[in-house]
Amino acid sequence: MKINKEQVLAGGMAIAGACFLWLSTPSLAADEGLIERARQEGKVVFYTSKATANAEGVAKGFTDKYGIPVQLFRAGGTQIAQKLALELRSGKLEADVAETSDPTMLTVLYRQGAMEPFAPENGKSLPAEFKHPKDGWTGSSIALMHLIVNANEVSPEEEPKSWADLADPKWKGKLVWGSPNYGSSQYAALKGLLELHGWDLIEAMKKNETMIIRGWPEAENAVASGERLVGGDASSRSFRAMSGGLPLRNVYPEEGSIVSLSAIGVMKGAPHPNAAKLLIEYVLSEEGQQIYAENFAYPVRQDVPVGDSMKPLTEIKMHTPDSEEAVDQHAQIVRRWTQMMER
């Protein structure tokens, strides 16, 4: 491997940064052993549903800091869970760390005995609702599910004001929505909608010929191009899309934007368990959260500021779906949705 000047510089800065952190936060001193063991494991395999820039940002930051390479797999949260389920069946687990944009998948996996309980040092200060009661996972960032409209075609006056407006026949043939069969935040959004309006709203969306896509970015493309005018989206995506120049505008529905908590956890039987734990510590550290915030995720830590272009959470009305219920009803809800909307 070739090492260039920047890398040496970056490495040097990382080491300096690490020393600084080590001096300033004594709690990290206990991690020296973990770092050493993680380095011996040589690498860490990270399955995440974060946007590529986010995932690569954290991976690069981690590698620069600890010299441990990160092998990334990015896909929708449901697809990650599917991949993990097949790996678990084969008995040959590749993944060390799994992160999905809604905790349901990880709780389901925890119940199947696939998650290693782990309470990260850097997650100690997080409120209880950001953690699995048995430490099966820890919250890593927050996203809001809200609506997007095409900024060129839909004026603020005529835009939908609430989730209930999705039932309005004036949007017939103009809606796009994400399937819970592929992404985990799409499941959170569906669960939220059901809590607010029940299956009636979904039925009405079907009548309105809502286009069903696999991931929010596809919805953004559909709305930005004018293929559709109104769609669901996650804040982590919409802020990025707008900063990239796509003609979109966020709409925060009156009933409350639906909260989707990203969750991160260690796989039981992970090939690189210590590197996995170190990666999670890094994601929850000030530095890791900073990278997420810069890439349009709301940090879980209070001490990390929200990105400049993002609307602060305190200014948005929110609705948090019932997480226990979300897990218990997962199979049933997804099945009913599939039969209703995707057949």
Add this chain to the structure above:
Amino acid sequence: MPQDIALPRSSLSGSTVLRTRKVSADRTLRWLLWACVFASLGLLVLYPLIWLIMGSFQTAMGEWTLGHYEEVFSSYYLNLLWDSLWFTFLATVVAMALGVPMAWAVARTDMPGKSLFRAASAVTFVLPPLFQAMAFVFIFQPNAGLLNLLFDDLFGVKPFDIFTFSGLVLVTALGAYPQSFLLVDSALRSMDPALEEAATTVGASRWRVLRSITLPLVLPSILTGMNLTAIHNLVVFGPPAVIGIPANIYVMATQIYVELSTFPPRLEFTAALSILFLGFAAILLTFQLFVLRRRSFSTIVGKGMRPREIPLGPWRWAAFALCGALVFTALLFPAAILVSISLSKVWTNWFQLDNFTIAHYVQVLFVHSRTLDSIANTLILALVTVASTLSAGLVIAYIIVKTRHRARQILNYLSFIPYSIPGAVFTVGVILAFIRPPFVLYGTLGILAACYFARFLPFAIQPLSAALRQIDNSLLEAGRVAGAGWWRTTRRITLPLLKFSVLSTVLLVFVACLREVVSAILLAAPNTETMMVSAFRLWEEGAVQETAALMVVLLVLVLVFFTVARSVIGNRLYD
């Protein structure tokens, strides 16, 4: 002198020993090769099928059940089966309607631009259908499609909607027409012109000749082309995934993909579903056997004689325009759209100069480890598959054609099983077989290589055994008589004679690996993605420009490959 007598004797006995040793070494080698071939077919063809059947009767925990079949025979899945059949039929008919007349115009008339049409069709043949499907979404989506925007500006209407059944059929047919075109074109070119000339001499009109002589002669090729096209459409994944899924239209391949890519993955249920499809595919195959059995191919003889070109007069420009329109729609226009998107900063701003960037190519080729790895994986897999199918194909074709071994028919059937099974179905068997001990391959490139081997082996056996059949046994016997052993005969006589068909096998299998989507997408683990999988995932992620850039990279690879192949093989490439 005793020594004089002893010398020849000892030399005689020495050579006999040498010979026996050589023969026994030959025999051991042959035995080893056969054992290898049988073992690999057993493991890579039979074993996945056994698990496909067993799995369909099991729960995920391994308990026996009939529950999956109860669900499979519900109205939704039976409708799906019907939709798949209807889709396959229509796409095949449209593809034939496009490909066969063009083949006639290219092979038998004085239409200009023939070599261009041939080359463009061959390139279209090599490209995965995903290529056209993605491009056509940008052109024909109902509200924002480029042509709809254009029509809206000119006439105030948006007439096209790609997210419909007919849109799906048309896009699939555009990707599938080269199959029938290339086959019929090559049959028409190699047809014995004497028959047609005879008919003309006795006063038959041109139309009569076409109807009574030409058409019956190429009918077997048309039917074979139709069958290949139907098999292609039955397993095609790209258009049904990119156009069908957003339109809620599912066919076999996409339904299997959906069942397996959600959580929890329903592996065993999918096996039962696959068995249903298998029965359906068996019907198609029986139909093919039934139709082709009664046809004779003997009237198509070797090359050398060029059939006379039919002068079309002024109509040749009309024919040129029609063929040109087809090639433009199927290849040039989609390629132009993808190139333009891949070079744009904001892809919805069409054709604005300040919107130009090469950043996405930099991302795809130099930054994202994912796409880089996927290119490497694709090439590694292609090389491994070419090597494995070629070597196994040579041995199997040799056994089938040149020996009277009792097991040779079994070998023949065994190696052609995956050919008659839809790719997605066979792949489900491969997952079920290699996700459990003793052969845990799931998550490695090995499982892809195993699946590719079984699926593409028939592509190797077909041309190789055809070529072997043409090598007269007397040549091999001559070798034996001259004292060469089996291995030496094979190496010095058989292999050199097979050079051309070996080359075409390499091409066929390589191309098949390059454009394969459905097996790759079902089998790929995070670090074993191929280019097509990576492009599809980027598409799912909404990374439109990166997807387009990766597709353009593939197009460049295909063009380079095509140019090299053409310069090596020349015009015989199209056969």
